Amino acid sequence: MxxxxxxxxxxxxxxxxxxxxxxxxxxxxxxxxxxxxxxxxxxxxxxQGIIKSYHARLNRYKLALHVHFWLQVCLHNLTHESIQSFKQDIEQIPEVIACYQVTGETDFLLSVLSTDLISYQGILSSKLSEIKVIKSIRTMTVLSTLKETGIPIIPPHHSHSRS
CATH class of the missing domain: 1.10.10.10 (Winged helix-like DNA-binding domain superfamily/Winged helix DNA-binding domain)
Structure with a gap:
């Protein structure tokens, strides 16, 4: 409710x-x-759980996290066990800052931060490739961020009846 x-x-x-x-x-x-x-x-x-927590917004560039990737991940199958296994493995990779289960041609969308391409290659080869339930990964590199905000705070519209 x-x-x-x-x-x-x-x-x-x-x-x-x-x-x-x-x-x-x-x-x-x-x-x-x-x-x-x-x-x-x-x-x-x-x-009420509307305010979940309070956070500091950090400057990733000042922490040498210069590259941002979006990964499209497909699993071999979407059984409950596979999804839980994937979730547990992804939680152990700090460079994965967000993971969304999605519909369409891919199963999951991951947001990954890294210091550089060589470091990302290490994440891919030594961490992500070790997750057995993953069938395929497609990587997109973020070139620039045009907009990044919090959630929209929009009061619901009330219908007005005419007298």
Missing amino acids: TPKLDKVDYSILAKIQNNAKITNLQLAETIGLSPASTLERVKRLET
Whole structure:
């Protein structure tokens, strides 16, 4: 069941997603509520699981992670056991920063960061190729990032009836 949120809740979510280090006082001032009411709303959003956690957004280039790849992965078969085995193996590879099960010509889409092509080749040959349930991998190299944001914070539209 989707929790009922109002405009203030959406405003809180947008502000926190943009700056997780915002103080409760700063947040209260920007949304026009008292600090106590603001804190109560944030706690409710956390309890409802809408705010899952707080993170620092790191600059991958400053950490020498200069190349980003998207991998299309197909498994030999999509049994529950194969998927669980694949999931467990992928969780052990820190360079795989995201993994999505998808529909279409491929089974999974992986986002992988690496320092350079030689390092990626090592990940491919010594880590990914060792995963027995994988049938094939197609690699795409990201040339540039045109847009990268958090999730859209869009209040639902309410239908207006005419009198």
